Amino acid sequence: MSEKIKFTIDGKECFAEPGQNILDAATDNGVYIPALCHMRGIKPAGSCRLCNVKIAGRLMTACTTPVEHGMDIENDIPEIQGLRLAIIEMLFVEGNHFCPACEKSGNCELQALAYRYQMMVPRFPYEFPVKEIDASSPKLIIDRNRCILCKRCIRSFTDENGKNIFAFKKRGHKLQINIDAKLSANLSDEMAQKAMDICPVGAIIRKEKGFDQPIGTRKYDKVPIGSDIKSVI
Amino acid sequence: MSTYVKNIIDKYNNDETRLMDILIDIQSEIGYIPNEAVEQISQSLNISIVDVEQTLTFYHFFSQKPIGDYVVYLNNSVVANMMGRSEVAKTFEEEVGCGFNNVSDDGKIGLYSTACIGMSDQEPAAIINGCVFTKLSPARVKDIVADMRAGKNVKEMFNEYGDGQNNSELIKSMVFNNIRKRGEVLFSDYENGAALKKVVTMTQDEVIEEVKTSYIRGRGGAGFPTGLKWDFCRKSEGEIRYLICNADEGEPGTFKERVILTELPKMLFEGMAIAGYALDAKNGVLYLRSEYTYLKDYLENIIQELRETNQLGENIAGKQGFDFDIRIQFGAGAYVCGEESALIESAEGKRGEPRNRPPFPVQKGYMQQPTVVNNAETLCSVVKILLKGADWYTMMGTRESSGTKLISVSGDCRYPGVYEIEWGLRIRDMLEMVGAEDIQAVQVGGPSGTCIGERSFKRTICYEDFPTGGSMMIIDNKRNLLKDVVKHFMDFFIEESCGSCVPCRALTVILKNKLQKILDGNGVMNDLTELKKWCNMMKQANRCGLGQTAANPILTTLENFPEEYEKLINKDIDFNSGFDLSAAVGESCEAVGRTPNL
Ligand SMILES: Cc1cc2nc3c(=O)[nH]c(=O)nc-3n(C[C@H](O)[C@H](O)[C@H](O)COP(=O)(O)O)c2cc1C
Ligand code: SF4
Ligand code: SF4
Ligand code: FES
Numbered sequence: 042m043s044e045k046i047k048f049t050i051d052g053k054e055c056f057a058e059p060g061q062n063i064l065d066a067a068t069d070n071g072v073y074i075p076a077l078c079h080m081r082g083i084k085p086a087g088s089c090r091l092c093n094v095k096i097a098g099r100l101m102t103a104c105t106t107p108v109e110h111g112m113d114i115e116n117d118i119p120e121i122q123g124l125r126l127a128i129i130e131m132l133f134v135e136g137n138h139f140c141p142a143c144e145k146s147g148n149c150e151l152q153a154l155a156y157r158y159q160m161m162v163p164r165f166p167y168e169f170p171v172k173e174i175d176a177s178s179p180k181l182i183i184d185r186n187r188c189i190l191c192k193r194c195i196r197s198f199t200d201e202n203g204k205n206i207f208a209f210k211k212r213g214h215k216l217q218i219n220i221d222a223k224l225s226a227n228l229s230d231e232m233a234q235k236a237m238d239i240c241p242v243g244a245i246i247r248k249e250k251g252f253d254q255p256i257g258t259r260k261y262d263k264v265p266i267g268s269d270i271k272s273v274i
Numbered sequence: 275m276s277t278y279v280k281n282i283i284d285k286y287n288n289d290e291t292r293l294m295d296i297l298i299d300i301q302s303e304i305g306y307i308p309n310e311a312v313e314q315i316s317q318s319l320n321i322s323i324v325d326v327e328q329t330l331t332f333y334h335f336f337s338q339k340p341i342g343d344y345v346v347y348l349n350n351s352v353v354a355n356m357m358g359r360s361e362v363a364k365t366f367e368e369e370v371g372c373g374f375n376n377v378s379d380d381g382k383i384g385l386y387s388t389a390c391i392g393m394s395d396q397e398p399a400a401i402i403n404g405c406v407f408t409k410l411s412p413a414r415v416k417d418i419v420a421d422m423r424a425g426k427n428v429k430e431m432f433n434e435y436g437d438g439q440n441n442s443e444l445i446k447s448m449v450f451n452n453i454r455k456r457g458e459v460l461f462s463d464y465e466n467g468a469a470l471k472k473v474v475t476m477t478q479d480e481v482i483e484e485v486k487t488s489y490i491r492g493r494g495g496a497g498f499p500t501g502l503k504w505d506f507c508r509k510s511e512g513e514i515r516y517l518i519c520n521a522d523e524g525e526p527g528t529f530k531e532r533v534i535l536t537e538l539p540k541m542l543f544e545g546m547a548i549a550g551y552a553l554d555a556k557n558g559v560l561y562l563r564s565e566y567t568y569l570k571d572y573l574e575n576i577i578q579e580l581r582e583t584n585q586l587g588e589n590i591a592g593k594q595g596f597d598f599d600i601r602i603q604f605g606a607g608a609y610v611c612g613e614e615s616a617l618i619e620s621a622e623g624k625r626g627e628p629r630n631r632p633p634f635p636v637q638k639g640y641m642q643q644p645t646v647v648n649n650a651e652t653l654c655s656v657v658k659i660l661l662k663g664a665d666w667y668t669m670m671g672t673r674e675s676s677g678t679k680l681i682s683v684s685g686d687c688r689y690p691g692v693y694e695i696e697w698g699l700r701i702r703d704m705l706e707m708v709g710a711e712d713i714q715a716v717q718v719g720g721p722s723g724t725c726i727g728e729r730s731f732k733r734t735i736c737y738e739d740f741p742t743g744g745s746m747m748i749i750d751n752k753r754n755l756l757k758d759v760v761k762h763f764m765d766f767f768i769e770e771s772c773g774s775c776v777p778c779r780a781l782t783v784i785l786k787n788k789l790q791k792i793l794d795g796n797g798v799m800n801d802l803t804e805l806k807k808w809c810n811m812m813k814q815a816n817r818c819g820l821g822q823t824a825a826n827p828i829l830t831t832l833e834n835f836p837e838e839y840e841k842l843i844n845k846d847i848d849f850n851s852g853f854d855l856s857a858a859v860g861e862s863c864e865a866v867g868r869t870p871n872l
Contacts, residue, residue, distance in 0.1 A: 087630040088774040090815050100814040105630040124815055127808075128776050135780040164804075165784045166852075190773065208324035209625065209773075211331045212608070214783050216773030221324040 048112040050094075063103035063114060064092050073271040074116055075125055075154055077241055078191035079104040086192045091125050091154075100124075122158075129154050130163035135214070137169065137186035138242075144251050145243030147259025151189060152242075153266035172217070178225035180233040180248055188218050188244035198236055200224050206236075218244065278303060279311045283318045290319045291641070293329050293623030297336055298564075298604055302404070305345070306337045332625035332772075334388065334607030335564050342377045342384025344422045346370075348400040348410075351390035351526045352717075352762045353684045353747055357397040358411075365412040369419035383422055389609060389766060390526035391565040394684035394747070395452045395691050403428045404567045408436075408448050439536050444572040451533050452691030455707070457678040458670060459658045460651070461694050466540045467585055469661040473548050474593040476660075481552040482508065485656060487664035489676045494520055494612075494649030495719070495743030496819070500656065503646055507636040508553050510644035515555040518640060518647045519546055520617060521562045524609035525720035526766065527745035530680035531650045533692050535562075535569050538654055539576050543600060545653030547590060548660060550598035553646055558600040561617050564607050573602060609770040613818050614647035615639075616772065627772045628818035651680055651744070671697035675736035679744060683708045685717075686750035701740065702731040710748045715755055715835065717747040721763035722823035725755075725830045755831065755838050761789055763827035771820060777812055778821030785809060785828060796852040797843045806832055 045056040050072045057066035065081055067074045077089035085104040092103040095115040103114075115121065132138075132151060140146045172185040194207040195218075206228075210219040228236070230247075237245050256262065282299045286292035296315060300307050307330060316323045330336050335347075348354075348363055367373055370383045377384040393399035396408035405428045407418065414433070421431045435441040436450040453461060473481055486501030507515060519542065523531040534542055546558045560573070577600055580586040590596045603621045605611050611620045615629035618640050639645025655677055659667045668676045675697035681704070684690045688709025695704065705713060717725050718735075719742040726733075733740045749759060764786040773779045788805050791797055809825035809832070816822050832839060844850065856870045863870050 085630065086774070087817055088776070090775050090777060090817075093815060102630070102817075107632065124811055127811055128815070131776050131780040131784070134784070135776075166787065168783070189776075190779070192774075204322045205325050206322065208322070208328040209332075210324075210327055211773075212610075212625070213771040213773045214768055214779055216779060219324045219327060221322045224322055 046108050046110050048108050048110065048114065050114045050116050051118075057108040061108055063094060063101075063106050063108050063112075066108050067103065067114075067116070068270050071271055072116065073267040074103050075157070075267065076104060077150060077154070077189060078193060080193055080197055080239075083193075083197045086196060089128065089189070089191055091128055093121060093124060095121060126158045126160060127164070129158055129160055130165055132189050133160070133163045134165045134167045135170065136189065137172065143187065143243040144246050145187075145240075147256055147262045148254075149243055149261075150241035150266060153261035156261070157265040157267060175220055176248070177222050178220060178228070178248075180228045180230070181220065181225060181236060182246045182248055183218060183220050184244050184246060185217050186244075187242045189242055190216055190218065191241060193239050193241065194218065194236060194245060197239055200227065200232075276310065276314065279314050280318070283315060288318050289623075290321060291623045293319070293326070294603065294606065294620060295623075297330055297333075298606060301336055301606075305343070306340050309338070312338075328625050329623060332608060333564075333605070336606055340377065340381060341386070343382050344403055344428070345384045345386065346400055346402050347386050347388040347391070348374075349389075349391045349393065349397065350387040351394065351397070351766075352759050353390075353394040353527060354397040354399065355758065355762070356685060356749075356753065359398040361412050362398045362400075362410045362415055365415040366419070369416055383419070388565075388607065389770065390524070390528075392523055392529040392532045392563070393449065394527050394529055394682065394745075396450055397684075401565060402431075405429060405432075406447055406449055406565075406568055407432070408450070439572070442572065444575055445536070445569060447568050449532070449536070449568075451537060453533060453537070453694075454683070454689050454691040455693040455695065457694030457696065459655055459667070459678045459694070460534070460538065460541075460680065464538070464541055464657075466544065467583070467591070469657045470544055470547055470585060470591050473551055473660055474591045474596060478508070478552050478554065481548065481660065484660055484664050485552070488659040488667040489664075489674075490652065490655055490659060490667070491675070491737060492649055493651035493655070493679065493744065494614075495525070495722075497737055497741055500648065500652055503636060503648075504549065504552055506634075507644045507646045510637045512638075512644040514557070514641075514643050515553050516640040516643055516645040517546060517549045517553055517555040517558045518614075518617065518621065518645060519558065519560045519650055519653055520612065520614065520647050521560060521566070521650045522605060522609075522612035522617060523563055523566075524612040524770075525722065525743060525745060526763075527682060527684055527717065527720050527747045528743065529682045529684075530692050530744055532566060534650050534654060534680075535566060535573065539573055540580065541654045541657050542650055543577065543580055544585065545655075545657045546600060547586060547598050548656055549646060549648065549653060551590075551596055553644075555646070556597050556599070558598060559621055559640065560600055560602045561611070561621055562602055562604055563611075564605050567604065570602070570604075577602075609766075610772050610818070610820050613820060616818070617647060618645065625772070627774055628820075630817060672734075672736045672738065674738045675741075679735070679742075681735070681742070682745045683748070684745070685748035686710060686713070686753075687748045695735065697736040698734050700732060700734050701726070704735065704746070705731065705748070708746075708748070710750075712750045712752075713748060714751045714753060715749045715759070715831075717749065717759065718742050718745070720745045720747075721766055721827055722819070723826065723830075725759070725827065725834060727834050730834070755835060756789065756842075757793055760827045760831050761786065761793065764789060764824075767820065767824035767827075771824070775816045775818075775821050778816045778824060781808060781812060782821075782824050785812075785825060789828060791852040792839060792842050794852065795842060795844070796850045797839075798847055798850050799843055799845060800848065802832070802839055802843065 055070040087105040175183040491497040611626040616626040620626040812825035
């Protein structure tokens, strides 16, 4: 076994496995770094930019940066927390998030982060963009109004032959998630549920199935996101 | 299965990493990429349809529906607009009978806008079916449209040919080089193959050491020491190494690579071979922007000639085991593909999304192997460094910036073109040399660079003072800086972002809308405070250089031209939502025939 790596986050002494990224290591040490695109065990995307931390005066995304010996990481500082709140607000204004009408409400990581970061109303003007809903698959509805383009579905979901069902389409502010009509037609119910669970928001929704879990009993209804790692003081 | 699509896919051995080439060939053969072809590609390469669409829809020059027998891409850069683009565009619309982003009713002519095409010294310019038309005027446009209607071959529609190799058999284009100042390194005597002959008598370590001693830094913008980069790559573990020449040249206002590719291609390929020798790389890739497709036959012919003269291929320059060859990889219209890791993704057939670092390209680059990406100018300079020695090279320039630099000059000046200057030239002297008068601002280093005014003209062009990837756009006093330049640049970044990072995708739009609010006369002082704060978020929060610099047009003008903003601000009120209620209800009022009662 190789030696553990010693480092600090906001002064707290932490230990990591060699090669581990900062985000996973922080979680293992009971330090909460917010994340939307990261999924443990899957190649990091580094796209939501929420997990930015400061190392030697520079911002780095915790999910893509391997821990190095003796690193001093700043996480819970006003500059970074402010940036994170701003990013959450950006996501709210670039999409159309009408939480009360969303099946994922209460289980949605974006909504939960907005609560944790005490977002009252975004500082940026709403854009109210027109986005297409794709309901062509017999099993799934893709609601692009809610998609935050975190790439989780693209990175972690394939059909049984290893073929991609999700991919990006276009670029920049026109970027959108695309679902393969042919391949998605063959999804089993379990696979459809898995796709829905992968999505941090309500952009992948199962058809003909909903509100199994009553509001009030959902994941973030009573405790803020990240409480399993570190509770909000 | 259509046979021509099959032939194209076969040509690339059903190789998924050559998806770009497959799409480029289909686009140029059929004029668009039909759904059947997408399906056929997906079957042959054994990938899903959305995978093919992911690459296809990323690039500006691919289309999924017919876009005309003649496809006009009229440049819509800031400089093109300064030089009279709007009149040209209007004439196109009138003569063709449709607006931009449309195809004429008979399907014959399509009109489209495109970002800077590398012709800023001869704007307004357009690309029609791959051929470049420069210095367009409304009268010329009338002739061109008449020629298209008459079904002429595009090459027969030129009314003149450019200078130098532009006039050679395999190019025959209208483009002019406009080399205004020749320096000691690039535009001086060049004997093809001499450096290579010398290099093969040296060890690889000696070559890298010489490049290190010359202290040349990358000419693509980031300025990383070239010798060090080569050293890192060679020391990285890998099965095979790659050398990629970056000739994407997407930064608006830059066109030096165009001139290098036209006049110094042998020098460039020699530089690539030298790098290949030093790195022990057998394969080189020249990544070329799609806009320069008119140079394709010419460049391929030269590569062939170099193979025949033992400067590429096997046992180069008689040295046993020194094998190196080059293939050209075209892009398809995406500025971000100039970023080295996006370029690598693109060369592997994917959407041009920059990678996360680490690993760096020198560790895991093209095909996950150690890769050096160097700018074309860097590689050309290396040829002279090895021929004449690092000491000769460091005599030019300043302490930290050795050698010479190509500057692309455009905009409001008498002599737009390429200048090879020694580092350390004062900006004021440069402006005098190019014949610029009545200057309001100079955009140094393209939209991602800095907009400076009179106050900064005393500064010098070099890494220790004012570094630049090499473009200078001159903006005189008759221009509206915020409306015609800054806003335009923001549109450029919004269009060109890959869209992965939230700030780069979303905040760019928010910033531009805020600027628009101010331009509309609805700005208050707080808008400027917010603008600055929000711009600063962009600098570090994004993954790659595009997002990190995308707020620079606003940020650097806020700093250097605050009065331009302040004069638009209403200082008497603290708040203005910028929301125009009567406009918002205008449509419904019209429908019901009422006037708004606000
Ligand atoms: C958005 C973006 C666009 C870029 N475009 C170019 C380009 O067109 N040509 C280029 O040589 N470098 C470009 N670069 C810089 C490259 O990433 C890379 O640093 C360079 O090619 C390395 O070569 P050098 O060390 O010889 O300069 C770009 C960088 C960014 C972030
Ligand atoms: S659909 Fe869901 S998982 Fe996929 S990119 Fe959008 S938000 Fe992420
Ligand atoms: S900064 Fe912009 S262009 Fe660069 S990776 Fe992020 S979204 Fe893409
Ligand atoms: S979790 Fe690291 S960038 Fe999204």
